[in-house]
Amino acid sequence: MASSSPPWQALPAFARAFRAVVFCLLIVSAPCAGASAAEESLRAKRDTAVLLARDGDFKEATRQLAQLLEANPTATGVRADLLVVLQWAGRSADAIDTAAGLDPAKLADFELLAWARALRAERRATEALSLLRPRLADPGRTPDAHALYALLLSDLGRSADAAAYIEPWIARSPGSAELAAAAAFVFRGAGRPMDALAVAQNALQIDPDHRELRRQQVFALSDLAAAHLANDMAMAAPGLFDDAELALLAGNMAGQRLRWARVYPEASPERLELIDTATATLEVLASVPDASAAHLRGRFDLVVAYRMRDRMAETIHEYDALLDAGIEAPVYVRHAAADAHLAMRNAGQAAQLYRDILRDRPRMSSARLGLIYARIESEWFGGPLWVADDLSATSPAFIGVAGTNQHVANWPRLDADLSGAMLQAYDRRLEDAQRRLETLSADAPASAQIRRQLSTVYRWRGWPERALAEIEIAQAYEPEIIAGRQELAAVLSDLGRHAEADRVIENLHAEFPDNAAVNRQRTAWRDRDRWSMSVDAEYGDSDGFTGFGSYDRTVSTRVAAPVIAHRWQPYGLHAWRDARYPEGTAREQRIGAGLSWRHQRRHGYVELHGNAADSTGAGVTAGYDWHRDDHWSFATRAESDSLDAPLRARPGDLTGWKVEGAARWQAHESFSLRGGLTRLALSDGNVRWSTLVGMQHRLHANAGRLTTGSAELYASRASREGGLYFNPASDLAAGYAVTHERLGWRRYEQSFSQRFVLGLGGYWQEDFGASPTGFLRYEHEWRLGRRWRVTYGTGFASRVYDGDRETRIDGRLSFEGIF
Template structure:
């Protein structure tokens, strides 16, 4: 009795002493085996079994005790042999059959174990038999079948603590974590198992936090519940020495809740702290990679994604993970690798997939996701026309897919077609007018079309509903930039010049400051210009102060200004009115009229000659790779001269890639003057044809920060009435920087050589342009 109650030492000591004095009886040997088995002395049980099995015929209880010890020690063949021996003696020994079933399962012989357990439960469907069948099914990985079996056991014995513990384990294996925790508490789980269930329940909330919510207001409700649960668990386990493994696991799983809550800085900080303390599982490294990508650290994100793809490729099974890897490569400047990633995904994803139990194949969402990534890879290579064709094909075959229509509108906007983009988004609006991504793109199109009020309304709406969305933040950033003041500076300095137009050592500065928008459509501005050059008759200086108002609305721009001009002969008052109208995405017409026009040569002003003028132009821009512009500009000089100028210029894209663009930029220009016997350069008739090439090389890009270098080279011909034809040669090199949407600056060195009145003159100058929003 004492041994049954746990006091096994006295009984085993007495039996050991008796075994040295005499031959023990069969029952005494059986007792000795059983008592050592209760004490967990499996090696002693095996020693006694081997000592007495050939000396006497031991009873079934001795055989089962030895079988259990062999099983505990992982010696499956010996254990199975003893269980079968016991069943041969007593075919109705249910405990021996249970031992045989469990040992077969432990040995990995799941088929035999399942057959025996299923046959028995059909013969005698008791709670214990259903429970053991569930145990075997669970060990065989048949978790759903195990759940059905353990449910049968619980129905027959709902208060059995062991069955409740088994029920909790089966629920946990089926990832039904919250009920598993509730049942586990009823079954009085050991502390370690209970902590496991608590961790599983919190992790289940993390998984649910990434699922779409019923309403936008509830999208963070589950994530907040998960974070609250982890706060409680971490506080409880922090100081418990036995719970440190569970404490670390909870910290790791909490990263997912922080990610779902868009607390990206906390995700990164906690990940780095955990990483310093030990290895991080692959699924948590993917969370950290996503946070790094969101925080614009694509280099760290790419490293993590590639490491998981190498070490645990099964974790990269979601299309979202492959998409994030693609974008991390792209944003990190690894365009070739991103292209290979997109091509590989598109090759590996079949158009159809087969669902289990269905004879009819269904379209594969992963194929569509791969095609969309392939389109993005085309955009990275600046192959906009190819990307457009691809997405148009996809959108035409899936008219109910709103995302594809939005993607198509994005490409239209990139190609400079805001009207087409607007129409495409209007079609997409019928599929879900409150879609965040749709409204964001509509806002970007509104900014391009100068629909300022509409853009503000859309920005306010999406920022109120989803301020954590990166595309929404991008839209809000552009809206805020639009509402800033603007400073424009254009300057040039002649280093070496013999030009009769600009003079030697010429200096030109033009500065304009615009106010933030007023009442959506208006801006006030003021400006100052300074021109200086050295001529044969002396130094020419012109100071030009102006102020006015700018008006913009949908597809229209208008600017009116008054100016004061001082060029050494008193103060003159001038005025300017200019504007343009976009007829369509491709066509624009513009015109201007000036009193004291800005194109008046400085040498004319130096000699007391002023001019009024006008200009009209027509621009045709069918796409980003082609643009033609024709301008006609008459001028009326105060000395009686009448000038008429024309200019035809074009841009034809010859080559484009991720980092290089090469454009053919020819121009044809000319003028007619009524008088040529004047102090300033005024040929009776002249014309210039200048074919040129412009190369733009992207040296560095990190989101909205770019650094370019530019090379311009051209060679053409100049004709002037009364003079022989002459060659024109031009070269230019410059660098351009764009920063954070608010700054664009360019410095360029230009050299050209061309004839004036039959004499070829060369000009070397330095130019500087700045556009700054603040």
């Protein structure tokens, strides 16, 4: 309990009057006692100095008393007066030095209290207790002694003992403001701010101008979550609090605003205003160098405020500044820093911080979940899923409210269930994740959080329309949640509603420019405003059958312009191919431009192209494809000068018109069927009809591996036989291939993976019978970031045409980039 005013001013008026009377009686009674003139003179000088001190002139008072003591070194009364005045003046160390040689038993109460207060001011509470304790046995002692004794107990960390000691004295001395002020201080230290406020307010009714009571009233209000009122009262009383105490009250008010902010929805204006106001206050407090506990707590709260406002880089910077200063942060500050590292994709640092937290709080659910996601981002899935399942299994779904028969949802348990479901989804166990989330949603249909994650899983399963139904319900419940708005934008994008997705994304970024997740989504979305290019190159060497040539090479390039008005995208294309045949080398080069249109999962395009090199001519390509729902999609395409026309006959100006249609049914991400019909009419009069049906299904999937099986059945028939090119009258091919993809490493958008493909089948050709076929492929894929990808690989194939077996070895290289 400290005061910014001189201690003598805190004495009650009746005590000061009592001392004045005592001094006067001493002066009047001196002649009656037969005192000498020298003693009378000394007493008068002492009284003069003490009166100067009472008037606030401590410097002159101490000077005069020091001179008197120097002239009368054995005068204990002078020494005691100097002790009291020095303590009033705040010169505690000098007061203690002056008290040396005094006998505590012979001192008046107010002199002994001054000595004890000086010891307390110098943090020598144990000595002060020893000095004060003998006087407390006398029941007639002033309540101030009991008040000081309780304060000393509190200073020694014995707050409960202090409160128990002072409580009965409040009832015995209801008119003692000093005792009430001490009790308020002690009760606050014992965690009883309500009792502190009650004591202070009751005593203020008797002495409304008592400084320490007013101060304790304000501090108690601040402790009782009325920090705003407390701060206003402090600002309205200049001089009642020093700068450090004003900073403490302002920090309490900022901390309370942060706690209030948690009550409001994540992105609500009320929450953001509270956080921003608190942050502004804490930034001012943190900018002032100070070593006090209040200043340090303000710095801790500033880290949390930055985290709550999604200012992750600043969160990490402030936390690192604490570490650089050798300050050990409490758990809640380390948790904020861990969350920030996770958001900034520093998974290693985040995991270390979460582990440190769990060493202090082993059952802290939010830290356990944070560690789960940090490990996921480090590409470790099995362990975190076990942790989430254990957390769910060991936590009740509902918890009781103390003192009532009511039960409320156990939110950490829900977080664990949701984390477990999303871990399954990240591990490509989407069916399990869907089942888990649908069960949760059935139990809590009004939970927007469950519906948001269910929407994500539906979207990943290839069902954007189903996802839209879920996220719209979730947004109706919680329209301001950032994650919900991001999921809505993702669903709208998958549905081809790009203008709507753009509005959601841009509005989010305007409202939360510092949010790392919002920025990442917007940056990826704005790739639509950039140019993109893809290049595919292949070289093959064949032996045996010569109908398809040997030493064949192809290069295809496509350059796309930025998207215009969310629907239109111009692009250019280039195709070059050649191959060696018995009669010589044939080659073709095509250059063209096109315009693509996309809206609501409908896609139309038209291309104009011309041929160069050894072939001439121009052509048009047009196509249209669409989705009927989450399962059915269709595509059509027409080419006036198709690249499917055999290259071997291109030098003779062979061309071909191609028309095709296809349909696809997708149950989910793990199973789909497709079929197509093609008509290729060549300029030599030959018309080939072909059909293809296929099936694809997942055989095994987890976060690092994906094995897929695919079966195809192909058949074709030509209207005429013969010709320079391979032209079977009819044929039939069937095959089954297994593709295994293995993730080598990944760090967010950067990754390296390998792909193995093995295919076996058979081929039947009219007049030549059936023969086995097969192929192998091995590829590497490097994702150099979100915008760049390189794939290369080699393959071996063995097939039979016109009864001749052909073996072919090839190499492929492809590149995709956005710039």
